[in-house]
Amino acid sequence: MAEMFFNDNDRVDSASMGVTKADLEDQMDRLSRGPRPLALNRPCTRGDGIEDIDEVTAAGFAALCDEAAAQGLVTKFVPASGAATRMFANWFRLKDVNDAVERRKFLDDLPRYPFYSALIKAMKKNGLSATDLEFGMTIEYLLTKRGLNLGASPKALIDFHRYSDEDIRTALEEQLAEAAMHIADEAGICRMHFTFSPEHRRDAARHIGLVRGVHEEIRGVEFDVSVTPQHPSTNTLAATLNGEPFRDNEGRLLFRPGGHGALLKNLNELESDIVFIKNIDNVVPDRLKPDVVYYKKVLGGCLLHLQRKAFDYLRRLEALAIPDDETIDEVESFCRESFCLHPPASYRHLGAAEKAEFLFRSLNRPIRVCGMVKNEGEPGGGPFWVNEGDGSATLQIVEKNQVDITVKEQASAWNSSTHFNPVDIACGLKDYRGKSFDLYRFRDSEAFMVTEKSYRGQLLKALELPGLWNGSMARWNTVFVEVPLVTFAPVKTVKDLLRPEHRP
Template sequence: MFTKNDLNQIQELGIDLATVEQQIQDFTDGFPFMQLQKAATPENGVTQLSEEKLEEFVALYESKVKSITPLKFVPASGAASRMFKSLFAFLEEGKSDKSTVQFFERLSEFAFYEDLQKVLPENADEKTIADYYLTSKGLEYGTLPKGLLKFHKYEKANRTAIEEHLVEGANYANTDGIVKLHFTVSPEHLSRFKALLDEVLPTYETDYGVKYDITFSEQRKSTDTIAVNLDNTPFREKDGSLLFRPAGHGALLANLNDIDANIVFIKNIDNVVPDRIKQTTYDYKKALAGVLLYYQDKIFDYQHQLTEWASQPLINELTEFFEKELCVLQNSAFTDLPHNEKVTYFLKKLNRPLRVCGVVKNTGEPGGGPFWCKNSDGTTSLQIVESAQVDLNDEDQKAIFNNSTHFNPVDLICSLKNNKGEKFDLLKFRDPKTGFVTQKSKDGKDLKAQELPGLWNGAMADWNTIFVEVPLITFNPVKTVNDLLRDEHQ
């Protein structure tokens, strides 16, 4: 199947030949659908915090933050081009719709308006405005990542998305005045990110009395996946070389695996709001971290007890803890296992990364949600599931998916170290059979592409997972440029 040149290309990318062969086999076999058991709801799998509990968990986090090293992890490599789909259609084809009309009518309300005014020629018409806004003639927003776009207006200076994350970090990921942030970026934009931060960091450090420790990483070429023709043979470029493509946000598991921090906050680059409504975000971020620390302590304590004296009452207590609090239902054979095998089972299940996922009430947003799912080992546990992972032709599965009460806003707090302070190898806790196959085209030819298990989906399938409801105001993503005109972003 592969020529000598192919093998050299694969080696240069840092990919194992066996991995490529498995990817081609996955195209041939397809990925199995998730087996939904039921939607996770406030009555069953989603924790709702009372005001008293919210304050309690915030206080727990604040009491422990000095002894831990929190880090804020922000995927920021995606291009913003999809934000401007309608504007590109207007610029290139003259097509106009309600969104383009709104864009031009309310242009002065955007945070980038002053910058745009500085580069526009006099008496610019709408097409010229779009040209100077999107392309290298002016602001070139059409080719930049979201992190570098100005999102919000302020009296002193308007802020980009990445600057809003600096402010957030100072307010909940701050240990003794040190704020650690990590951004995943694409290599072609790294210099711009660094230049922007060099310019603005002194101001934020002065305003918030902190020092920022900022690191970057790039999505590795070794995580790219091979593309195939519709008959599952390797797709070849015009020069005969193999085509490898970026494998989605699941590829960032390798970046997360390199992080050295006790707990990690994960949040998308575009889900930020102005200062006037940030307090709820701060409160719930701290509360989610408090929930994580509470359960981390319980898990570490159970591990200690199991190694000291694994009594039958302790096994009974652990069975209830997993079912009622960690929402892991044992398989049908568990009851009949010998005592020592139950001890081994619980030691394995406790010794896993832990995540607390904020979920918001479902308001019709496309995307994943929290469900109880059947796992390959026969257990049932909480998972975040995307629609592409569900067999919607199965009426029962479709009904469960449509009964979801909550949505995944990508609001995670993760514990990446074990009870000995050692880092988990996160690659050992993913489910490789939860990837995606999509159809694309290149140079006019159809092809099939493969995405790795999603970062908060299959990449974290074998983690201990807790879902907590967070207010809708904490979820304000910017999917189109006109989203910046919503009240929450003004």
């Protein structure tokens, strides 16, 4: 059926992006049938899917992470592809709505924002003063190319924290500053990887070139920074609401970025043993960094501890000509207690060799240790037990649009969630032989999403790939660890920059 949708020009255009004919047909099929909702079993809570690590154990884990960092085994991976359009959505609205009270409040608050100095400089170039101007001109200089162009800038390059007139840091700079405190090796090298959209990649590289030397000198480190775009091959087709390929005014297929799940390709190409993932906007000023860094080390050390034990069991299973019951019981217990892996009912009927093979497959996977904070109403995903087709339940990070909330039991499970996913993840990307996993083998390809978007005023259906920490890691061995709220300080709207946790 999908064959008739595409012509020769379509195939040429898609091939130039690395998208095959089979990809096109598969994407149209997914857009047509839509995703299957996940079946929530129950939310993860402390003691039931979420670990509460005591102080002594946490200190030991932090020390383990320091050892790995010193050996150069650690990289920080920062998704920074998105523009800040949504961050300034309220200001764009205010630009079009004549609300005198809100506009007055906006002008009164303006000097408190870290980019106020940059605004003054931009306006001064044209002989203007921010203190004397009315709302319309000021907002234009903030949001458009006439001035700072904040509305189209990536969050990474926006001033987040003002320490002094001489020390105003972007979100990217704060990521550098944090990394210097926990991933530097013995030679002082900090390995970092940022992902940007293609249109922002050059500006990002320029900004890194301008600021890295300053932070290297202050912190006594050397930043080994790489930047990659979301690969064109991860872009996905859009469809009309009638289920046909959406075409632009020139009759070309419309491809859209596939969401943060597209970054699985970037992550898969990293040559690193341990990778920390953290969103670009979740940064804090220096006074809060020690606590944030400590708990990041705890996550990393927990990963290393579990990874070493898993590798030992894998080697033992591999070496056994005839698996013995004692070893099988020991590995079963480790899988259950460490990764909440509960074999399906059919496992009981397997012989010793088959059980050993099952346990080997279960352990020989990437590991992720994810920080979880108490849910205080922030929008986003959380940790849940999810029912699988074989009758087992696994630990997953779930977004609301993956759940059929119209089903009473599912809505109840979602609404009773106690914790939230701040995207604070330590990942083990290599196997027990030191070889990198092919991360695509551990993705649930059916965990895609179909959402309604618009293009030049026309509604369309957009296909999002399985989310990076959702479906893309669905078959990883997963551990959830409770971490304090101080580790989570995202900037989702511009007003978040005025919160106490963003005041140096």
